[in-house]
Structures are given as structure tokens and as C-alpha cells.
Amino acid sequence: MKSRLTLWVLLLCSSLLFSCTTSGGRTPRKAKAWESALGSVPKTKISPQQLSKSVNVRRSYIPRGRYGRRKHRPMKPTYITIHSTQNYTGDAWAHAKALRRGALRGGTIGYLCWHFTVQDDVVVQHIPTSERGEHADFDGPGNRKSIAIEMCEHRGNSQAQTLERTAKLTASLMYHHKIPLSHVVPHYHWPRAGYSTPHKNCPHYLLDNGRPGPTWEWFKRRVGEHYKRISA
Numbered sequence: 001m002k003s004r005l006t007l008w009v010l011l012l013c014s015s016l017l018f019s020c021t022t023s024g025g026r027t028p029r030k031a032k033a034w035e036s037a038l039g040s041v042p043k044t045k046i047s048p049q050q051l052s053k054s055v056n057v058r059r060s061y062i063p064r065g066r067y068g069r070r071k072h073r074p075m076k077p078t079y080i081t082i083h084s085t086q087n088y089t090g091d092a093w094a095h096a097k098a099l100r101r102g103a104l105r106g107g108t109i110g111y112l113c114w115h116f117t118v119q120d121d122v123v124v125q126h127i128p129t130s131e132r133g134e135h136a137d138f139d140g141p142g143n144r145k146s147i148a149i150e151m152c153e154h155r156g157n158s159q160a161q162t163l164e165r166t167a168k169l170t171a172s173l174m175y176h177h178k179i180p181l182s183h184v185v186p187h188y189h190w191p192r193a194g195y196s197t198p199h200k201n202c203p204h205y206l207l208d209n210g211r212p213g214p215t216w217e218w219f220k221r222r223v224g225e226h227y228k229r230i231s232a
């Protein structure tokens, strides 16, 4: 009897120990492949100009007065919204071409548009950051107040380098528009009125079970580390 009791106590202790070390929230989660590929962000200071230059932004604007810019709608950005394209064939240039031709329909003015599309080696800008886009939540604050960044997912594109370029672009935009890290949000953040699933699973590979979790926190930390390097 005594030995059986000892066994129960031992089992209870070991299961408590087990739960403490595995679900206490302190155990490092399994890192995504891109995290180890990227390593840590250097601590050395960088000027805002050097950072912008390393991001490599190329302009390919939708013509003023047409398609996603058919109405002039000024914006003072106070948020940055991160998306991923879920398009496994088109690169950033293909998205730029589609936007310039008015090929992507939707939103409140009949045409989708957003500010930047990022791939591993370049960022393509489609509209000025002083104009609102059509990418998140119709007439909601996501469209009215945020700069939108789409991350490419086409085959052959490095996901790690796309994430790193996106993190640097985000840090650079935070600096130039005085936007705090707390206002860097996933598309998920902006509910879409009238949808059965108002919170979109976007950017899907930075969310955990369709919502912001440790992977999103990792991305935000990365953005914060790039931001901290900036020294005027």
C-alpha cells in the first residue's frame, strides 16, 4: 500500500514537472526555418538613408486618376498593415503590372491597390504613402489609415529574405512616418464588415492557427530590432 502511494506521488510530481517545463510558456517554441536562416539582427547603427537604400524600393505607380487611384484620396498613415499575396506564381513585378492595368478588381472603388509588394531582392511601390489603398477592410481604418505591404509567395522566392526585407521596410516606414511598433499589425487585425470570418488569416504564415501568436511576435521583434539600429 505504502509503495503504491509513493508511486502515485512520484507520478503526480513528474507530471507536474512535465507540465511546468512543456506548457509553462517559457519553453522555446520550435523555430521556423527562416528564423535560423536569418540569424540575429546586427547591433551596429545605421542611418535612415542607409536603411532605405538597403531596402531597394523601385517605383512602378498606378497612373494617377486611374484604377485604384481613380479618385484622389489623401491619407496620413498611422498604421502599417502586413499581408502576404497567397499567389504562388506572380512576383512583385507581376503584381505591379496587374495593378497598373486595373486587373485586380474589388474594394470600395472597384479596384484593389496597396503601397508596396516585397520579394527577396526588391520592393515595388504602387501608390504614394500619402494616398489610401484598398487592401484590408473596405471603408474601415485599415484602408483609411494604414500603409499596406504585401509579401510575395511565388515559387523560387526566398521566404527568409522576403521577411527580412519586409522587416527593414517596416522599420524604415516607422521612422519616416513616426509610427510606433504597436501600430504594426497583420491584415487579421482589421475586421471586414459583413464577412462570416471577419478576421482574415493573413499573412497566413506569420499567424498561428489563423491568429497572431508567437510567430507574429517574432516578426514584430525583428522589425523592432531593425528600428533600434536607426541612428539619425
Ligand SMILES: [Zn+2]
Pocket (backbone or CB within 6 Å): 082, 083, 084, 135, 187, 200, 202, 203
Ligand atoms: Zn491580406
